[in-house]
Amino acid sequence: MxxxxxxxxxxxxxxxxxxxxxxxxxxxxxxxxxxxxxxxxxxxxxxxxxxxxxxxxxxxxxxxxxxxxxxxxxxxxxxxxxxxxxxxxxxxxxxxxxxxxxxxxxxxxxxxxxxxxxxxxxxxxxxxxxxxxxxxxxxxxxxxxxxxxxxxxxxxxxxxxxxxxxxxxxxxxxxxxxxxxxxxxxxxxxxxxxxxxxxxxxxxxxxxxxxxxxxxxxxxxxxxLFGSSVVQVNLLFDTLVASFLAAGSISWLYYSDRFVELPLALFGIALGTVILPQLSRHRAQGETAGFEATLDWAIRVALVIAVPAALGLALLAGPILAALIEYRAFNAEDARMASMSLAAFATGLPAFMLIKVLAPGFYSRQDTRTPVRIGIAAMLVNMGLTALIVTPWYLLKLPGPHAGLALSTSLAAYLNAGLLYRGLRRDGVYSKPRWAGLFWRTLAASAVMSAVLLWMTPPLSDWAGWDAPHRVLRLGLMIGAGALAYGIPLWLLGVRLRGLLGRPGS
Known part of the structure; x- marks a missing residue:
C-alpha cells in the first residue's frame, strides 16, 4: 500500500x-x-x-x-x-x-x-x-x-x-x-x-x-517534537537559506527530495512504522531477545535496500529527472539543477533510512530524551556544514549552490544515525548485531551495479532530443539492468531474499 x-x-x-x-x-x-x-x-x-x-x-x-x-x-x-x-x-x-x-x-x-x-x-x-x-x-x-x-x-x-x-x-x-x-x-x-x-x-x-x-x-x-524529526528541521533550514538563492532553488530541492523520499517511505518509514508496535510489545512483555532480533532484522533490510538505492539515485539523477519530469514548464536547466541536489540528497539515503529504523528502539522504551540530544547535535552540525559548504560555493558564483544544502543535510544525517546506533549499543538493548557480513556483500554487489550503470548511461544532452516514450523506455532498461547487476552478485554471495525478508525477529 x-x-x-x-x-x-x-x-x-x-x-x-x-x-x-x-x-x-x-x-x-x-x-x-x-x-x-x-x-x-x-x-x-x-x-x-x-x-x-x-x-x-x-x-x-x-x-x-x-x-x-x-x-x-x-x-x-x-x-x-x-x-x-x-x-x-x-x-x-x-x-x-x-x-x-x-x-x-x-x-x-x-x-x-x-x-x-x-x-x-x-x-x-x-x-x-x-x-x-x-x-x-x-x-x-x-x-x-x-x-x-x-x-x-x-x-x-x-x-x-x-x-x-x-x-x-x-x-x-x-x-x-x-x-x-x-x-x-x-x-x-x-x-x-x-x-x-x-x-x-x-x-x-x-x-x-x-x-x-x-x-x-x-x-x-x-x-x-524536535528530536524525532531532525531531518525535517534540516530541510526547513535548507528552505530558509534557499530563499536567498536563485528563483527555483526551493523547487529544485523539493523535487530532488521527493525522489529520495520514494525509497525512504517505501522501506525506511514503512519499516519504522511496522517495528514500533512490535518493539513496544516486546518491551511490555519483557522479551529482550525478540526486541533485539526485530531491531536487527530492520537494520539488515534497510541496508540491503538503502545502499544500492543511494548509488542508483546518485548515478541516474540526471536521466531520472530528464525522463520523468523534464517536460513543458520544467525545462532542461531545471532538470540539471535538480539533478545536482538529487545526487547530494541520495548520498544520505542510508542514514535517513537508518534513523527511521533506529529511533523506534528508543521510543518503544519510552526514551525520548536521547534522540532529542542527538537531534540537536546533528542540527548544529548541519548548520555548520551549510556555512562551510554553501557560503564559498555562493560567493564564488559556482552553479548550483542549493546542492550544497542537500549535501550538508546528508552528512549531518550520518552523525544522527551513528549516535543513535551507539546509544542502542550503550544501553545494552542491541548487543549482538548480525549485519556486518551482509553490509560488505551489499557493498560488493552495489559496486557491480554502479559499474553497469556508468557503462550504460548516455550523456545527459542526448536525452533532450528524445521523445517521452524513448526516455522512459531507456530509463526503465537502465534500472532493470541495474537491478539484475545488483541482485545476481548478491545471490552469488549467498544472500537469499526469503531469509532476509522473513518475519521481524525471525
Whole structure:
C-alpha cells in the first residue's frame, strides 16, 4: 500500500512539475506547504506517533477494553484542542511564519504575499492530518497497516485534481494547490474513521490533560517534537537559506527530495512504522531477545535496500529527472539543477533510512530524551556544514549552490544515525548485531551495479532530443539492468531474499 501511495506521489509531482515548473510562484507554494507538512511530520510520523503507540500498546496488553477506549477518547480530545489553537495561530500569523522560514521572499513583495495567502489556506491541513495520524496509530497497533499506508493517496489525487481542474479557473493558478492540500486533509481523516468504527474504537473526544495515559503521552511527546524529526528541521533550514538563492532553488530541492523520499517511505518509514508496535510489545512483555532480533532484522533490510538505492539515485539523477519530469514548464536547466541536489540528497539515503529504523528502539522504551540530544547535535552540525559548504560555493558564483544544502543535510544525517546506533549499543538493548557480513556483500554487489550503470548511461544532452516514450523506455532498461547487476552478485554471495525478508525477529 505504501508502494501504491508513492506511485501516486510520483504522478502528483510529475503533474506539478509539468504544469507549474520551477519558479518563484512554485517556491512560494512549497514553502506554504512545507510549514504545515513539517508539523505533520512531527505529529504524524514523529513525536506523537512515537509517544502514543507505546503507551496505547501497553494499555492494549495490560488494561481493559473500557480503559483503552477511555485513553483514546481523552487523547483525541486533548490533541484536537491543542491543534486547534496551533492552527488558529498559524493562520493569523502566516506572514510572520513566511518571514521566519523564507526571509529571502521579502525582497519580492508579490512572492511574499502569495506565500502568506497560501499558508493561510494550507495550515488547517495540520489539524486534520494529525487526527488522521491518531487514527493510523490505533490501526497500526492492531496490525492494520494497509489503510494508514494507503491514505496518502488521497492527498496525491487531491493535488492532481486541483492542478488539472481548479487551477485553470483561478487568476493565480498555483493557489489551487493550497486548496487541494486543505481538501486532502479532510478526506484523509474521513477515510480512516469507518475502520476505527469497525474495531469499536471510534473515539468520542474528551478533554482531560490529567488522565494518566494522556499525561504520559504528553510527557514523552514534548521532548520528541524536535528530536524525532531532525531531518525535517534540516530541510526547513535548507528552505530558509534557499530563499536567498536563485528563483527555483526551493523547487529544485523539493523535487530532488521527493525522489529520495520514494525509497525512504517505501522501506525506511514503512519499516519504522511496522517495528514500533512490535518493539513496544516486546518491551511490555519483557522479551529482550525478540526486541533485539526485530531491531536487527530492520537494520539488515534497510541496508540491503538503502545502499544500492543511494548509488542508483546518485548515478541516474540526471536521466531520472530528464525522463520523468523534464517536460513543458520544467525545462532542461531545471532538470540539471535538480539533478545536482538529487545526487547530494541520495548520498544520505542510508542514514535517513537508518534513523527511521533506529529511533523506534528508543521510543518503544519510552526514551525520548536521547534522540532529542542527538537531534540537536546533528542540527548544529548541519548548520555548520551549510556555512562551510554553501557560503564559498555562493560567493564564488559556482552553479548550483542549493546542492550544497542537500549535501550538508546528508552528512549531518550520518552523525544522527551513528549516535543513535551507539546509544542502542550503550544501553545494552542491541548487543549482538548480525549485519556486518551482509553490509560488505551489499557493498560488493552495489559496486557491480554502479559499474553497469556508468557503462550504460548516455550523456545527459542526448536525452533532450528524445521523445517521452524513448526516455522512459531507456530509463526503465537502465534500472532493470541495474537491478539484475545488483541482485545476481548478491545471490552469488549467498544472500537469499526469503531469509532476509522473513518475519521481524525471525
Amino acid at each position: 505504501t508502494l501504491v501511495s508513492r506511485v501516486f506521489g510520483y504522478l502528483r509531482d510529475m503533474v506539478l512539475a509539468v504544469y507549474f515548473g520551477a519558479n518563484g510562484a512554485t517556491d512560494a507554494f512549497f514553502v506554504a506547504f512545507r510549514i504545515p507538512n513539517f508539523l505533520r511530520r512531527l505529529f504524524a510520523e514523529g513525536a506523537f506517533a512515537q509517544a502514543f503507540v507505546p503507551v496505547f500498546t501497553e494499555y492494549k496488553e495490560h488494561r481493559t477494553a473500557a480503559e483503552l477506549r477511555e485513553l483514546l477518547a481523552h487523547t483525541a480530545g486533548t490533541l484536537a484542542s491543542v491543534l486547534f489553537v496551533v492552527t488558529a495561530l498559524g493562520v493569523l500569523g502566516a506572514p510572520l511564519l513566511i518571514f521566519i522560514f523564507a526571509p529571502g521572499f521579502t525582497d519580492n513583495p508579490h512572492q511574499y504575499a502569495l506565500a502568506s495567502e497560501m499558508l493561510r489556506i494550507t495550515f488547517p491541513y495540520l489539524l486534520f492530518i494529525a487526527l488522521t495520524a491518531l487514527a493510523g496509530g490505533v490501526l497500526n497497533s492492531f496490525g492494520r497497516f494497509a489503510i494508514p499506508a494507503l491514505t496518502p493517496v488521497l492527498l496525491n489525487l487531491s493535488l492532481i485534481g486541483a492542478t488539472l481542474w481548479l487551477a485553470p479557473h483561478l487568476s493565480q493558478p498555483v493557489v489551487a494547490l493550497s486548496i487541494g492540500v486543505l481538501v486532502a486533509g479532510v478526506l484523509q481523516l474521513a477515510f480512516q474513521l469507518p475502520f476505527l468504527l469497525r474495531l469499536g474504537l471510534l473515539p468520542r473526544p474528551r478533554l482531560s490533560r490529567t488522565h494518566e495515559g494522556v499525561r504520559r503521552i504528553m510527557r514523552l511527546m514534548l521532548p520528541a
